[in-house]
Amino acid sequence: MFIGHYAPAFIAATHRKAPPLAVLVIAVQVLDYAFFSFALLGIEHYRMVRDFTASNWLDLYDMPYSHSLLGAAVLGALFGGVVLAFTHSRAAALITLACVLSHWLADFIVHAPDLTLAGSPPRLGLSLWNHPLLEHALEVVLAFATLVFYARRTRAAGPRAGLVLSLFAGVLALFQVIDWFSPRTTEVSPAQPLLALFAFTVLTLLALLMQSTRSKVSGANRFS
Ligand SMILES: [Zn+2]
Numbered sequence: 001m002f003i004g005h006y007a008p009a010f011i012a013a014t015h016r017k018a019p020p021l022a023v024l025v026i027a028v029q030v031l032d033y034a035f036f037s038f039a040l041l042g043i044e045h046y047r048m049v050r051d052f053t054a055s056n057w058l059d060l061y062d063m064p065y066s067h068s069l070l071g072a073a074v075l076g077a078l079f080g081g082v083v084l085a086f087t088h089s090r091a092a093a094l095i096t097l098a099c100v101l102s103h104w105l106a107d108f109i110v111h112a113p114d115l116t117l118a119g120s121p122p123r124l125g126l127s128l129w130n131h132p133l134l135e136h137a138l139e140v141v142l143a144f145a146t147l148v149f150y151a152r153r154t155r156a157a158g159p160r161a162g163l164v165l166s167l168f169a170g171v172l173a174l175f176q177v178i179d180w181f182s183p184r185t186t187e188v189s190p191a192q193p194l195l196a197l198f199a200f201t202v203l204t205l206l207a208l209l210m211q212s213t214r215s216k217v218s219g220a221n222r223f224s
Contacts, residue, residue, distance in 0.1 A: 001106045001107060001109070001110045001111075001135075001139060002139065002175070002176055002179050003139055003140075003142075003143040003172050003173075003175065003176045004106060004138060004139035004140075004142040004143050005028045005029060005032075005102070005103055005106055006025060006028055006143055006146070006147075006172070006203070007142040007143055007145075007146040008024075008028055008098070008099050008102040008146075009021065009024035009025050009027065009028045009099055009207075010143075010146035010147050010149060010150040011146050011149060011150070012024050012095050012098070012099055013150060013154075013211075014149070014150055014153035014154060014216060014217075015091075015095060016216060017089055017091035017092055017095065018091075018092060018095045019083050019087060019089075019092045019095065019096060020208075020211050021150075021207045021208075021210060021211040022204055022205075022207040022208040022211055023083060023096065024095070024096065024099050025203060025204050025207040026079075026200075026204055027076075027079055027096045027099035027100050028099045028100070028102060028103055029103065029200045030075050030076070030079055030100050030103065031066050031067055031071075031072055031075060031100070031103045031104060031107070032066075032103070032196065032200065033197065033200060034065065034066035034071075034075060035060075035063050035066035035067060036192075036193035036194075036196045036197050037193070037197070038063070038065060038066055039193045040190060040193050040194070043065070044062055044063045044064070044065060044066060045061065045062040045063075046058060046059060046060045046061065046062070046063070046188065047059045047061065047188055048184070048185055048186045048187060048188055049186065050184075050186055052112065053112050053127065053129035053130050054129065054130045054131070054132050055110075055129035055130070055132045055135055055136075055180075056129065056184070057184050057185075057186065059112075059114075060111065060112075060114040061114060063114065064116060064119030064120070065119070067104065067107065067114070067115050067116070068115070068116045068117060068118050068119045069104055069115070069116070069117045069118070070117065070118040070119065071119070072100060072101055072103065072104040073101065075100055076096070076097040076098075076100030076101050077097065079096055079097070079100055080093040080094065080096045080097035080100070081093065083096045107125070108124055108125060108126060109126050109128050110125075110126070110127075110128040110129050110135055111125035111126075111127070111129065112125050112127050112129065112130075113125040113127070136180065139176065140176070143172060143176075144169070144172075147165075147168075147169060147172070151165055151214075152217075153216070153217050154214040154215060154216055154217060155214060155215050155216075155217050156213065156214060157212075157213055157214055157215045158213050160213050161213040161214055164206075164209055164210050164213045165210060165213075165214075167206065168203075168206045168207070168209075168210050171202065171203065171206060172203065175199050175202075175203070
């Protein structure tokens with residue numbers, strides 16, 4: 001799961017008490033920010049195994065901190081705590097926590113059994129990656145249906161809004177296509193986590209740009 005992870009952020013960002021979209025775009029990928037950072041630092045590990053799943057060769061055999069349910073809860077609580085400190089809104093903090101946890105749930109659906117509850121077996125994952133057409137369709141529908149929902153539940157606040165929305169959708173699609181169709185390798189290199197972190201950061205910056213061009217349609221902070 002890559003762009004499908006953003007679906008909860010697009011939906012939640014329309015809630016009147018939600019933190020800004022860019023915060024939620026980070027929240028839904030906090031677990032992968034952590035994993036790829038930990039992989040670079042040698043704290044967590046993966047390897048590339050030929051045909052490990054039908055969708056990719058990722059054998060995510062060691063990610064006890066970033067992708068255990070306990071680790072996700074800790075990361076969610078920490079990030080929710082930061083949002084609480086800045087917004088003084090418990091609702092905003094809880095929405096952030098839910099977005100962080102949504103990542104684990106989505107990974108549970110698509111991953112091979114590599115997730116844990118608290119870092120040790122049982123290993124969990126429903127392996128939807130072994131059904132690429134279904135997984136790819138789910139990912140595209142999740143990401144773009146919810147992006148349309150976000151666009152409809154927000155109002156263009158300037159002349160660039162449509163352009164920025166199209167740019168965001170285009171980059172989202174481009175990154176997913178690159179993820180699906182780039183040549184596969186059995187080699188592990190720092191370029192892989194760095195590229196993932198780069199993609200997450202570009203999407204966060206674009207979310208920052210997009211939120212500045214749109215305002216929420218309904219709710220207390222309608223005109224803020
Ligand atoms: Zn993940």
